[in-house]
Amino acid sequence: MAPIFLVNIGQLVTLRSGAHGPRRGKDLRELGIIQDGAVVCLGGKIVTVGTTRDALRDSWVKKNRTKLIEIDCAGKVVLPGFVDSHTHPAFISPRLVDFEKRTAGSSYEEIAAAGGGIRSSVDAVRRAGKRQLADHVLGALKELSASGVTTVEAKSGYGLSVEAELKSLQAIKTASREWPGTVVPTLLGAHVVPSEYTDRPQEYVALVCEQMIPRVAKRKLAKFVDIFCDRGAFSAEDTLTIAKSARENNLQVRAHISQLIRTPLDRLLGLGPVSVDHLDCVNDADVARLANSETIATLVPGANYFLGLSEYPPARRLIDAGAAVALATDFNPGSSPTANMPFVLSLACTQMKMTSEEAISAATINGAFALALSKSKGSIEPGKDADLSIFDVNDYREIAYWVAANHCSYTIMNGEIQRNRQTN
Ligand SMILES: [Zn+2]
Numbered sequence: 001m002a003p004i005f006l007v008n009i010g011q012l013v014t015l016r017s018g019a020h021g022p023r024r025g026k027d028l029r030e031l032g033i034i035q036d037g038a039v040v041c042l043g044g045k046i047v048t049v050g051t052t053r054d055a056l057r058d059s060w061v062k063k064n065r066t067k068l069i070e071i072d073c074a075g076k077v078v079l080p081g082f083v084d085s086h087t088h089p090a091f092i093s094p095r096l097v098d099f100e101k102r103t104a105g106s107s108y109e110e111i112a113a114a115g116g117g118i119r120s121s122v123d124a125v126r127r128a129g130k131r132q133l134a135d136h137v138l139g140a141l142k143e144l145s146a147s148g149v150t151t152v153e154a155k156s157g158y159g160l161s162v163e164a165e166l167k168s169l170q171a172i173k174t175a176s177r178e179w180p181g182t183v184v185p186t187l188l189g190a191h192v193v194p195s196e197y198t199d200r201p202q203e204y205v206a207l208v209c210e211q212m213i214p215r216v217a218k219r220k221l222a223k224f225v226d227i228f229c230d231r232g233a234f235s236a237e238d239t240l241t242i243a244k245s246a247r248e249n250n251l252q253v254r255a256h257i258s259q260l261i262r263t264p265l266d267r268l269l270g271l272g273p274v275s276v277d278h279l280d281c282v283n284d285a286d287v288a289r290l291a292n293s294e295t296i297a298t299l300v301p302g303a304n305y306f307l308g309l310s311e312y313p314p315a316r317r318l319i320d321a322g323a324a325v326a327l328a329t330d331f332n333p334g335s336s337p338t339a340n341m342p343f344v345l346s347l348a349c350t351q352m353k354m355t356s357e358e359a360i361s362a363a364t365i366n367g368a369f370a371l372a373l374s375k376s377k378g379s380i381e382p383g384k385d386a387d388l389s390i391f392d393v394n395d396y397r398e399i400a401y402w403v404a405a406n407h408c409s410y411t412i413m414n415g416e417i418q419r420n421r422q423t424n
Pocket of ligand 1: 330332
């Protein structure tokens with residue numbers, strides 16, 4: 001792998017910080033920008049971060065310059081690669097019938113009750129070959145990296161049987177080997193209760209705890225266990241049971257919670273989940289508990305947008321109270337079919353009143369904390385993985401400003417360069 005030298009970076013957004021722990025409150029606005037910056041990467045790691053002037057005087061750079069892959073950033077913006085800490089890429093088909101029903105006025109829950117929703121993605125995943133599923137996952141990873149994402153959390157959850165969940169995680173593993181970025185796999189066997197268990201949901205919870213989780217743990221197919229805790233999915237009681245099983249099998253916990261109805265967060269937070277996601281319906285007590293915890297509050301406004309909701313998660317209340325907020329795409333076929341992270345930043349700013357700085361921190365360093373990867377991901381600092389994105393804009397605020405656009409010209413993943421678009 002050739003060394004990489006990025007020079008003439010108009011704004012090098014480093015997110016460097018002396019502080020431990022995720023960004024909270026005012027720290028979310030500290031981007032650590034270096035004007036006219038330069039970065040040297042070697043062996044897939046960042047080795048030097050500073051100004052172009054200092055880099056050009058560096059004796060190692062002078063001696064090795066002809067061997068470096070040099071990218072002249074021509075005054076553009078460089079960010080740490082986005083860390084997308086919440087995606088569901090292991091599916092086969094878009095859900096166009098659901099989409100049509102929703103445009104005709106049906107709600108997410110009405111569509112699910114009529115046989116649409118998550119369960120309608122299950123048959124195709126159960127029938128699919130592992131390679132076919134891996135190709136779909138790989139397609140999503142490529143689309144994500146085209147918008148500057150370099151680390152992706154990828155959930156199973158459309159198989160809903162031991163065999164199909166294992167197959168989904170194997171497909172994620174196969175795809176991750178064919179993509180230069182970093183993939184973090186999550187078991188979401190507890191997405192919804194599959195149709196064949198409708199009359200005996202407790203047997204499905206037992207299947208998740210006694211079969212899926214131990215087998216996935218034994219084969220090291222996932223780092224996390226996720227649970228969809230909400231009306232129409234799993235109860236708070238079931239969520240705790242599944243979370244405890246995950247912990248007993250040395251897997252970390254994350255949960256979808258309080259998207260449709262509020263579930264008090266106290267008991268789940270007591271189990272130390274790395275992240276709780278959605279949080280549309282949290283109250284002040286939940287916000288205060290989150291602010292006093294190490295758990296990341298992951299917001300996915302793409303789902304609110306696509307479901308046509310007028311309300312968005314209370315980002316301002318969470319940030320102002322001191323909770324550590326992350327942003328993710330929630331890429332999935334039912335409620336958030338977007339792999340465009342800059343669009344998610346735009347939604348965060350326009351719909352949730354986050355600032356551009358907060359949105360960038362939430363989608364990089366706090367995303368890394370949401371995946372327990374903060375030592376290697378989420379900021380541009382010596383020693384971290386060479387995950388960077390070059391945006392063809394002159395000011396970092398343009399990334400959230402240009403609606404649903406993607407100006408990411410290069411994505412560098414673990415030191416491998418991907419060119420996304422011609423720059424002018
Ligand atoms: Zn989700």
